Amino acid sequence: MHVKPHAEGTQDGQAQHPVQHDGWQGVALCLAVGDGVGSVHGARLVFFVMWIILPERLGPVTPVQVAGACAHSSIDLNGERAPGAGVKPCNRPQPAVQNAENLSTGVWWTHPPRLASLAMTSFTRRFGDVLLGTDPKQRLRISRSLTAASVYLICVALMGYACLTGFMAWREAAELSAAILLNVMIWYAILRSGLNKRFADPALTLPQIMAALTVISGAYAITGPVHGSTMMLLALVLVFGIFNMRARDARLAGGYTVLIMGGVIAWKVRSEPEYYPLRLEVAHFVLVAAIVPTISSLAAQLSSLRAKLQAQKEELSVALQRIQILATRDELTGLYNRRHMLEVLTQHQKRLERTGHHRFCLALLDIDHFKRINDTHGHGVGDEVLRGFAQVAESVLRETDVLARWGGEEFLVLLNDTQTNQANIGLERLRDLLARTALVPNMPELKPTFSAGLTAYDTSEPLHVCIERADQALYRAKAAGRNRTEVTQPPETSPQPRKVMG
Ligand SMILES: Nc1nc2c(ncn2[C@@H]2O[C@H](COP(=O)(O)OP(=O)(O)OP(=O)(O)O)[C@@H](O)[C@H]2O)c(=O)[nH]1
Known part of the structure; x- marks a missing residue:
């Protein structure tokens, strides 16, 4: 590959873009680093950071190193992955050649924002693949579970705040945080390993919701003076299941919530009446018993609506098939008409x-x-x-x-x-x-x-x-x-x- 220096000399012999020239070498350097570590995408990100903060320190590298680095890339300048990249090494050269040509014509570094977005796209894509896997259905399940987990993590942060302000004991907060993190990790491990695919509902919606409800009931029991705020989370958890729980599961989750919360409230009224006074707890229980079944019944209605839509969709596709047959076939013999x-x-x-x-x-x-x-x-x-x-x-x-x-x-x-x-x-x-x-x-x-x-x-x-x-x-x-x-x-x-x- 012939690598041209990008900056053309001006009439007075000065380079037009000296910093960009260094940047160009920096691209090459970072791609060469990528060659060494086997990750061109990460190297692109490194380059961009270096280009911003230390352009003058980026040293020269040889075209051979650049070509070698480019050959490792499975993503072209537009951020498109090569077909089958990562599966068959032989599929890689196409974008690699393109990258090498783009480098040689200086296209990359004349568009730093594009390089930045390319570096970020590559990085986030690779990170997404590692975190969520590549199966689209599994990605959706895992990202849903992680969205729910992010709410938990906010709760952990809030518990830290409650400890700092003296509303909660550190020990209890640590125990509850550990339970929350363990819950998140267990579900992530099950989903990411693909173990969930063995079950009738691979999204494991009901078990995840039941586990979350149990953790929240535990939080209600140990958050003492601030326990009232945890009730909001019960509703939030049920809302997560509203779009994909079956009607029966929604009712089951609602019934379970009322039961477990009833038990926890009764226990706490007896064991810690100073933080869980009977009159307040009766109001709490009435709230739970009114709101939770309402959400469950909404979830159940949505579920039967989905089932009806699904049935209609299937009927339509059968009808469409029939129409196609009628349009092309003779009814008596089954031959083409x-x-x-x-x-x-x-x-x-x-x-x-x-x-x-x-x-x-x-x-x-x-x-x-x-x-x-x-x-x-x-x-x-x-x-x-x-x-x-x-x-x-x-x-x-x-x-x-x-x-x-x-x-x-x-x-x-x-x-x-x-x-x-x-x-x-x-x-x-x-x-x-x-x-x-x-x-x-x-x-x-x-x-x-x-x-x-x-x-x-x-x-x-x-x-x-x-x-x-x-x-x-x-x-x-x-x-x-x-x-x-x-x-x-x-x-x-x-x-x-x-x-x-x-
Ligand atoms: N059972 C049945 N008969 C059909 C159908 N379509 C056409 N026919 C009959 O096929 C017969 C065709 O008869 P003709 O065209 O006179 O010919 P043919 O008796 O076969 O005599 P040749 O063709 O000269 O050997 C008619 O009696 C039609 O009613 C069908 O779908 N089912």
Whole structure:
């Protein structure tokens, strides 16, 4: 890599941006440091701090060191991670090369704010990955749990304040803080290790909420003169669960809160009446018994609303699937219908025009004397014959061929990557199998035959012309006595399909 000094000399021979020149070397230095420690992103951050405070101290480094450092980077100048970076080392060179080019043209250090944001983005992304993992669902669960934990940490700070102002004993505050931190750490460890995925609710909402409620009841019991303030936290904890708790769990959490708080209040009224006077505690209990069930019932209502929405979403997606099937399939045989077949044919036509490959043939098939089957055995038997014919034809054709019900007792087959002589072999295979198959199980003597018109598609012609040609061939097959295939070629078959460039 050729590394150019960034600052161009001015007419009087002075460098235009001497500090930026040092900064440029600093980028290189820090990337070289990154090379050593294996973390280019951290090194970028180091550089930015150094660029701000010590630009003149950043020494020169060789282009080789810079290139080596860049090669370690999996993030390009725009902060985009290379596809698969961190998974396969071989995916890294692309942004590394880009970084090296950006360095050589001096792009980086001419945009210090951009470098700063890049450094911060890289750092926060890496930090986020370490803290929360990379699975999006797990990240959401862990970040929710940590949001709740941040409220706990504020409580720990408040307890410190209560101790300093003499409202709380240090020992009790330390015990409660330890319990809170342990609670936070245990849930974080369970979620971060992925242990939670083994449970029906991997977010572990109910257990986390129950644990939090227990800790808060403990706080209520040991915070003496300031215990009233802890009640607010009960509501906060329940609010955390309001969006993803099931109705039953919400009621369970509400009931548990009233019970445990009732127990704690009764215990404290007896053991520490000076801080927990009966008349005040009765008011506290009434508050808990009124507010907590209200929140729980709101959570339960939201939960059933979510369940209804989910059910509606599922119904809609089933309906959408059904609509898609109805729009593309024939209801009786399950084959593609005429409208969809026309789309399929158009796609094949375009592919052939574009690539010059995948020539195809079309065959129009018609069950012989089908009216007679209907008239003799009834419409139901006629339907069974149509279904059976479709099944047999599908089983005999190649996977790449497409069979559609064209209308009534007529079927259209698209025979891919083939000439008429090969396609005809396929149709004869079908004729053969049909003669040996009972389409209606309890009427083995009913062995309908079919007539077919087969033709090759010519690249230069519209689709309907080709279909019309197959139809005329079918007409001739009928006229010639049925149970046969008439093959017809396009008027002027071009030796090679026309290839459309671009
Ligand atoms: N059972 C049933 N019959 C159908 C369906 N669609 C069309 N038909 C019948 O298919 C018959 C087609 O008869 P025709 O067009 O006279 O032809 P054919 O009797 O097969 O005689 P050839 O084609 O000349 O061999 C008619 O009786 C239609 O009512 C269907 O979905 N189910």
